[in-house]
Amino acid sequence: MQLNEHHSRASKYYLACVDCDWQCDAEFRLRCPACRGALSPQFNPKNAEPQKASEPELTYFDFLPITSRRFLDPGISLPTPCRPAAALGAEIGLPNLWLKDESRQPTGTTKDRLASVVLAVFREFGIKEWVASSTGNSSTALARAVRRDPSMRAHFFCGRDFVDAHRFGTSDRISLTIVDGSYADASREARTFAEESGLVWEGGFFNWARREGLKLAYLEAFDAMARQPDVVVQAISSGMGMMAAHKGAAEYLAAGRITSMPRFLMVQQDTCAPMAEAWREGRGELTESDVIDRPTGLARAILLGDGRATYPYMRDIARTSGGGIVSVTQAELAAARRLIREREGAEVCHAAAATIAALRTEAAAGRVTADQVVLANLTGRSRP
Structure with missing residues (x-):
C-alpha cells in the first residue's frame, strides 16, 4: 500500500x-x-534511520507511530543483547545461532517494550483511563509503566489460573479483577466492563501500538547481527510478537537495511497448539472445535486457547515467508530450558525455551540447516 x-x-x-x-x-x-x-x-521507511540514543524508542523513533518524543517516558524498556550462541548452536546443529535475550528487560519480558509505546500512544491521543487483560506479562509491564505516570489509570482483568503471574500491587490507579475462567473469559469480561463504563479497551493483539513496541526487539537484533537472519523463531500465543517481527523486517527491507525477508518459524506447546495443528492440516482458519477452554502447560505465557481471530495472520506470515507453525512437547520444553542454562548461562522461561526446542527438532529433520543464520528471540525469564 x-x-x-x-x-x-x-x-x-x-x-x-x-x-x-x-x-x-x-x-x-x-x-x-x-x-x-x-x-x-x-x-515511509525510506525516510527512517536509527539514531544514537540510550533508549530503544529514541534510537528507533523514526520507525514508531509517535509524533513527538515528549510522549515517551524514559526507562520503561531497555536495549537488550543479541549475540552468537556458539555452544548452544553446536549442541543443536546450528552453528550460526543468535540469541536475542529479552529476559534483561525491567519486568523480565519483552512486554516492557509494548508498555512503553502503548502509553506513549495513549498520551498522544489523550487517553488517561483504560481497561486491559493478559496472562500476566503484558499487564505486569503495563502496570509498572502506569505507576510512573500519575495521570494514568488502568483496570486489569485476568483468569483465576493466572493470578500469580500478575506481579504488581493494586492502588487507586491500578486495579486487578479476577475472573473465574480462562484468559479469553477475562478478556470478554474486560471488554464488557470497558463498554459499560465508557472506558477505552486497550485491545491486546489488535492494539497496533503493542506490536510497534515489540518490533523494536527485532530492529535491535538486525542491527547487532554480523549477517542478517535467514530464519527467525519465536513462541506464540496470539502471535502478536511474530506479527511485529514481520512488520519490522518488512520496514528494514524497504529501508535497505536488510536485503531479503527471513523465514518466520512460530512455536506452540503441544498442550495448547491450535495454530500449529491447523497449519499442519493445511487449514485457513480455526473453528469453535479448536478452542481449548482451560489450557494448561509449562509455557504459561503462551497459554491462549482461542486463536481464531489471529491465526489467519500467522498462517499468512508462515506461508509467504516459507516458514511454519510447529509445536513442541512438554519434555522438549524442559530439556531446551536446561540446555540454554547449561550452554549459555541464561535463565529463561519455558515460552522462551520453546524456540530452542523447535530449532532442535527442525535441525534434526533438515528443515533448518547448519549454513543458515538463525535468530531466536528469548522473550523472557521466569519470575520467582
Missing part, C-alpha cells in the same frame, strides 16, 4: 487495514470498520 499525498501531509503515519484497502489518518482505533481486520501504522 502506497503512502498517499493526503496522509503524508496529515501526520507522520496513517493507519491501514492489513486485510483490505481501508485506511484513515492517525487515531486510536483497533480494527477496520470495513472488514474487522487488524490495523497497522504506515509510513
